[in-house]
Amino acid sequence: MVKNKNNQTIWNTRIKNNSSNLSQKIGSSIDVDKRLYKEDINGSIAHVEMLFKQKIISFRTKNKIIYGLNRIEKEISNKKFEFNKKYEDIHINIENRLFQIIGEEAGYVHTARSRNDQVITDFKIWIKSANQKISVMLNNVIKNSINLAEKNVDTIMPGFTHLKNAQAVSFAHYLMAYVEMFKRDKDRFENNLDSLNENPLGVAALTGTSFNIDRNYTTKKLGFKRPTNNSIDTVADRDFVLDFLYSVSVCSLHLSRISEELIIWNSDGFNLINLSDKIVTGSSIMPQKKNPDLLEHLRGKSGITFGNLFSMFTILKGLPLSYFKDLQDDKEIIFKSYDVLFESLKIFNEILKNVSPNKKRMLELAYSGYITATDLADYLVKNNSMSFRKAYQKTALLVNLAEKKKKKLNELSLEDLKKIEPTLTNDVLKVFDLKNSVNSKKSYGGTSFDNIKKMIRKYKKLK
Ligand code: ARG
Numbered sequence: 001m002v003k004n005k006n007n008q009t010i011w012n013t014r015i016k017n018n019s020s021n022l023s024q025k026i027g028s029s030i031d032v033d034k035r036l037y038k039e040d041i042n043g044s045i046a047h048v049e050m051l052f053k054q055k056i057i058s059f060r061t062k063n064k065i066i067y068g069l070n071r072i073e074k075e076i077s078n079k080k081f082e083f084n085k086k087y088e089d090i091h092i093n094i095e096n097r098l099f100q101i102i103g104e105e106a107g108y109v110h111t112a113r114s115r116n117d118q119v120i121t122d123f124k125i126w127i128k129s130a131n132q133k134i135s136v137m138l139n140n141v142i143k144n145s146i147n148l149a150e151k152n153v154d155t156i157m158p159g160f161t162h163l164k165n166a167q168a169v170s171f172a173h174y175l176m177a178y179v180e181m182f183k184r185d186k187d188r189f190e191n192n193l194d195s196l197n198e199n200p201l202g203v204a205a206l207t208g209t210s211f212n213i214d215r216n217y218t219t220k221k222l223g224f225k226r227p228t229n230n231s232i233d234t235v236a237d238r239d240f241v242l243d244f245l246y247s248v249s250v251c252s253l254h255l256s257r258i259s260e261e262l263i264i265w266n267s268d269g270f271n272l273i274n275l276s277d278k279i280v281t282g283s284s285i286m287p288q289k290k291n292p293d294l295l296e297h298l299r300g301k302s303g304i305t306f307g308n309l310f311s312m313f314t315i316l317k318g319l320p321l322s323y324f325k326d327l328q329d330d331k332e333i334i335f336k337s338y339d340v341l342f343e344s345l346k347i348f349n350e351i352l353k354n355v356s357p358n359k360k361r362m363l364e365l366a367y368s369g370y371i372t373a374t375d376l377a378d379y380l381v382k383n384n385s386m387s388f389r390k391a392y393q394k395t396a397l398l399v400n401l402a403e404k405k406k407k408k409l410n411e412l413s414l415e416d417l418k419k420i421e422p423t424l425t426n427d428v429l430k431v432f433d434l435k436n437s438v439n440s441k442k443s444y445g446g447t448s449f450d451n452i453k454k455m456i457r458k459y460k461k462l463k
Helices: 021-027 030-053 059-077 090-108 115-150 171-191 215-221 231-236 239-266 293-317 325-353 359-366 373-383 388-404 414-420 426-432 434-439 449-461
Strands: 156-161 164-170 273-275 355-357
Touching: 030 059, 030 090, 030 115, 030 215, 030 325, 059 090, 090 115, 115 171, 115 231, 115 239, 115 325, 115 449, 156 171, 156 359, 156 434, 164 171, 164 359, 164 434, 171 239, 171 449, 239 273, 239 293, 239 325, 293 325, 325 355, 373 388, 373 426, 388 414, 414 426, 426 434, 434 449
Parallel strands: none
Antiparallel strands: 156 164, 273 355
8 A cells, every 4th residue: 555654645656746736726626525524434434344244354453453544533523623624535634634544454444445436425315314314304305394384274265377366275274285385395306315325435437346245244234225236336336316306397397396385485576475573574675574584594505405306317428437526516516416405405394383374464365266156166066957067157257257347256236146147046145155166175185175275184194
């Protein structure tokens, strides 16, 4: 093993001249990948334990290396470690320090290993724990959405298609729609675990190794499920990076759609929800303003996470197998996407606790736009033996009549209604009641109060 005296780089026997400052600056990723130090040290410990078990290194060497690595972990945790750009990345920074602490025997740590498998081992372990942290945040978001839903089962508002009043719904039903979206996000992150659970360690640079290593041993030690199958693919594969970035993107897309919706509902035109002072911002010139900046922030951030997904696609697109330096940027991209999503979920939790429906206005808006027209058509099918298409046409005529008379559907008299359909009786008037309308949607997944309560109960039980 190459000695590492006088702060020389590991390859200084082969590459005699120091690399230029520019080359060092460009090549170094330490500012970014130092975030992987714990995973790197745990990976190295598992690796040397395996090397010892396989009689590739001695007991003494293994212990010395583990001692050194543990010391380094403490140094880094206590901010006593000096990272150096000259040693490129977290792996060489740690190996270099190991030489300083335990001397020559540090040279055994990299037996049967390359940075190529080392880095993805670290990275997969990191992403697995990031998955878990996001899942916890998503649980909170689901919990807070349910809390708000629980208080608003009978809060009636217009449901929209094309942003036009469509049919009446419960505000809680909307909130429970968000729960479905976030539940799918959780599942998406969990589904990614399958490939994240394949252990890359031991494929070395790209071919595997001639040492008699035991990849099942490190697999177990590091909490993976099985070793990867092909050494070339392992070193070249970043599908697990794309999966994570995609999952982050979809989740932030959900946050963006919901934010946009809440921004619209908070606008003066709609005025359906109130945002507490905790989550609004003022204007520097217009004294009256309370702006939904946090929601706009969430909507904007999705641009960053989508961009990151596309950056990674583009980096990989023309890349032959196996390792190339191009791949190094995967970490910066993932860390950024993770940080953005984590913060966004935190913000959204805060928003959920500080939003309240403007119930009066919701009801008022729900009474406009002939929102019970479909209920009337359904009534005619059920009570006046008509096909749905026939009932649809009759109802459209009634809507035309109401429009002409500048009245709402519920303001039409029975005489007016009879002009279009003479068989109608007083009984029909109940369909114009919004509560009846919402409650009549009892089909599975519909907006009836009972359905919503059932869904709330179901999701409260979910872990
Ligand atoms: N810092 C490198 C990366 O993240 C580690 C792998 C380096 N391998 C190499 N052959 N240069 O990609």
